[in-house]
Amino acid sequence: MILSLALVTLLMALFGGWLFRHSWGARPWEAQAAGQSPHRQAPPGATSARVGLGVILAVATSLFALTVSAYLMRLEQGSDWRPLSMPGLLWGNTLLLVAASLALQRAWRAARAEKPAALRTGLAWGGGLSLAFLTGQGLAWWQLTAAGATLQASPAGSFFYLLTLLHGLHLIGGLVAWWRAWRRLGRGGDITAGVELCALYWHYLLVVWGVLFALLLMT
Structure with missing residues (x-):
């Protein structure tokens, strides 16, 4: 259980860091000074495809983590567990x-x-x-x-x-x-x-x- 939670935390931290890095260069106040709407500003690297992939990876990470958690819980419960070769x-x-x-x-x-x-x-x-x-x-x-x-x-x-x-x-x-x-x-x-x-x-x-x-x- 602890291993799976640590995996989720690590991968989600990497995902969050990736988004933060691509949003670092966004300066909405510059857009306002230029008479543009700040809502139209988007980080150069944060394309829709990259953000979409990030969401997919976040969901996949959650799914794998839940499955690994179930695996570890079942491993701890049963005396009928026979390791595979x-x-x-x-x-x-x-x-x-x-x-x-x-x-x-x-x-x-x-x-x-x-x-x-x-x-x-x-x-x-x-x-x-x-x-x-x-x-x-x-x-x-x-x-x-x-x-x-x-x-x-x-x-x-x-x-x-x-x-x-x-x-x-x-x-x-x-x-x-x-x-x-x-x-x-x-x-x-x-x-x-x-x-x-x-x-x-x-x-x-x-x-x-x-x-x-x-x-x-x-x-």
């Missing part, structure tokens, strides 16, 4: 997600530098490695069910499937945004903002997966 495949999956995050970071850098070839390569690798991660998670599920760790077999197994499914669904949602950016790139459009949001979202999912994987290994 984590498939070694999960380590490889973690490396795939790290590589996907780095690839999208490279794509974002290439988009800002106006390097279309590097942008296409980074975006392609980011999407491909993410699909490989999801495939690996499915194989890990198959290994566990083949070993008898089904949803009904133990609470630990049930929560493992719940946590990994929740994370996987968020990644699938990110792939929808990735696909839209990829299609727009094929049409010759400017996708700098879209790639930026994808990179930030993947970094967030990487941090969340790191927390979930560490929690599963420790318990």
Whole structure:
């Protein structure tokens, strides 16, 4: 319980700091002196897309924190809790997600530098490695069910499937945004903002997966 609350506090503090940093340069009194309405002033970096992503991450953080809280509460309650033997495949999956995050970071850098070839390569690798991660998670599920760790077999197994499914669904949602950016790139459009949001979202999912994987290994 304490771990999940600490996670919520940390991520929300980062989110709040990000918004504060982008609003630091706003000076409504200057707008009033110029005869403009201060309500029309917006921080240069606080675009609607970035603020929207921030709201999505805040909601996702709350959802993950509640699920982790339920996991820890169930862990403390039952004498029927039997720890799972984590498939070694999960380590490889973690490396795939790290590589996907780095690839999208490279794509974002290439988009800002106006390097279309590097942008296409980074975006392609980011999407491909993410699909490989999801495939690996499915194989890990198959290994566990083949070993008898089904949803009904133990609470630990049930929560493992719940946590990994929740994370996987968020990644699938990110792939929808990735696909839209990829299609727009094929049409010759400017996708700098879209790639930026994808990179930030993947970094967030990487941090969340790191927390979930560490929690599963420790318990």
